[in-house]
Amino acid sequence: MTDYMNLSEADLRQYVITHPDDEDAFQHYLSIMRAKPGRVVVATPEQLEAELRKRLAS
Secondary structure (H helix, E strand, O other), rough: OOOOHHHHHHHHHHHHHHHHOOOOHHHHHHHHHHHHOOOOOOOOOHHHHHHHHHHHHH
């Protein structure tokens, strides 16, 4: 078992890609991605479109 908690972001990304069944590692990677400043998480195509329009208007 890999200690994914101590991997660099790039190594964790590669680990998640090569171990798609490791849900804990995937959730850890998502928490890192969501914690980055400026990241926007959208759940629907409508939210994506609204976010893109907002950014293009700026």
